[in-house]
Amino acid sequence: MSAATTRRSGPAPPADPAVRDAPAAVEDPVHPRPAGHTRVTAVLFDRDGTLVEDVPYNGDPEQVRLLPGAEESVALLRSAGIPTAVVSNQSGIGRGLLTDADVRRVNDRVDTLLGGIGTWVYCPHLPEAGCPCRKPRPGLVLEAARRLGVDPRSCVVIGDIGADVLAARAAGARAVLVPNAVTRPEEVAAAPETAGDLLTAVRRILTGERGERP
Template identity: 75%
Template sequence: MAHAGSDGSGCRRPWAGRPAAVLFDRDGTLIEDVPYNGDPALVRLLPAARPALELLRAAGVATGVVSNQSGIGRGRLTHADVRRVNARADALLGGLGVWVYCPHLPRDGCGCRKPRPGLVREAARRLGVAPRECVVVGDIAADVGAARAAGARGVLVPTAATRPEEVRAAPCTAPDLLTAVRRLLARERGSLS
């Protein structure tokens, strides 16, 4: 169940202004989640992904992807595999500004693995914007946590993989990706957090 702000935004508190950049989780947010996918032929866009990105491009909002890819650390994928899958997704999505990923295992204690802030900070740096001007959209608590840790805003778009407690704890939710992006773009002076 989404949080209903007083303005129907799905957010607990207001946020003024449109973001300079929207950073997306990859698997389960933009493309179907195929565990440890190293095969570009298996990349399938989620239905709202391309229309959502087209809205952002038309509005002049920078876009990027921040993705945990522990399959590299587990020896199931190579960096080249991840880059090929990312390139296929990028082509299908019409091109995003930046793609960054963490290759580490959860136990490695790196600063980049979501929910830590490294991926968000690096994507913001590459896009030439401050993390506080970014929104991170994803399907699990780690995505929202990375946003918070970096000083960005997070929007949770629940899927079958999202646990109910993650939805309850999220500061901002949307029922689907297209709704999330429409709300972000409607918030020139408004209420998304």
């Protein structure tokens, strides 16, 4: 990942120390949350299937469609002064189906529709590359927290599949799963916290509630 702190992310070369030194294990949090540590300092969203409709390997900004509640959710966090980020696997780059410029154009479109996300971080690598940034590993979460200047242990990661939950746990962050049609039943069952929709998840974060367990 680029070490620069910018609103737009770039691909994440393994040479970046923030990624290279990230732990590979995902079974347990790297930084266990201290007792009583509940203040949320940032919310990190998955992109496809969470904020926007999942169009496989989409490189066309015209195909971007926000999911219900996405715009309001980001606006609520913005009004509460809570920074936001997007953490997204984009293996289409590694597969040769997308270019970095394609992903940036799509991200820019989403950013415009949502009124501005704090920072964008994505992994361009193939699943078999074994990079530490690709979810379910913690690199994207750790880098987003670094860019926002917050402790990853005080972040909440919202996503729609198990890899989002595992990446959050591996970074010591709180995870909220918002299931959809592609979420596997075993991913829902394993999630520490779920919400029926994105807006419900964000409202609970803002009120200090914990979502239901599956």
